[in-house]
Amino acid sequence: MADTKPKPRAPRPPGKPTIARIRIAARQVFYTKGFFPASVEEIAAEAGVSRATVYLYYRSKDEMLLDLMRQDLAYQLEIYAELVTLKRVSLAGVxxxxxxLRGEQDERRNSLNLFWAGANLQTNALDPVYRHHDNIIATLGRxxxxxxxxxxxxxxxxxxRTRCYMMLFMIEGTTVQINEGGPGPSVSAALDQLARTLVHFLGQGEVMTSPPI
Incomplete structure (x- = not known):
């Protein structure tokens, strides 16, 4: 007679659901209160775990922040990788x-605020950001x-490499800083101009000072 006992489920990787909740809670508390006023107790309460549980995953609030920064940079790299998958490089596609990219602006503004808080924590806090930009350049360079x-x-x-950095700064500055209906330039016109510049750069490796309109 065949064994009808259900097979045991594969064990769930330990800690993943909990650390995910802690990350979400930390982000929410940091965004709402700011990094420096926020406390580990508030993050634990938001995550629905004990303070001791938080310390199982993070030795300090600083370590938690740097982990969120790494998470944000990895996600941004994924968005840049989407540019590589375009079937055809065209003005409309770019x-x-x-x-x-601009659709992520609110989240990215919050992320930038976290980044500047993190930059004050250690002298080499910018190193992951430089590596991040180099990873973007390598990804697009494929x-x-x-x-x-x-x-x-x-x-x-x-x-x-310096020109590539300047192009990335232009992309970030335009997509993050320009707001619809604000006192600055038209969002639509800015994206049109940036798209022309980026299409030219992708092929030529130069930033046009006066892109054709």
Whole structure:
């Protein structure tokens, strides 16, 4: 007679649901109260766990913040990787991707606030951000000549790396800082201009000072 006993389920990886709740709670408390006024007790209460449980995963509030920063940078890299998957590089396709990136602006503003708090915690806090930008450049370089630093002669690599950084700063500044209905430039016009600049850079590796309109 066949054994009808149900097979035991594979054990769930330990800690994942709990640490996920703690991360969500920490983000909520940091966003609402600010990093420095927030307490571990408040984060524990928001997560529905004890203070001792929080300390099983994080030795300090600082460590918690740096973990959230790494999480944010990883997510942003995923969004940039979507640009590589475009079937065809076109003005419309690149602009649509910029709209997608800008759609994350509220979350990214909050994330930037966390980043600046984290930058005050340690002298090398910017190191992960520089590595993050280099990862973006390497990711985009797999497809786009403008970001393909490895293909260049040694004497040209650093200059092109700097141009890539400036292009990323332009993307971040435009998508995060410009608000619909605000006193600044038109969002639509800014995205049009940025899309033209980015399309040119992807192919040529140069930032146009006066993109054609």
């Amino acid at each position: 602009r649509k991707w910029l709209v997608r 497809r786009f000549p403008g970001f393909d630093i490895d293909a260049l002669p040694r004497g040209q690599k650093e200059a092109q």
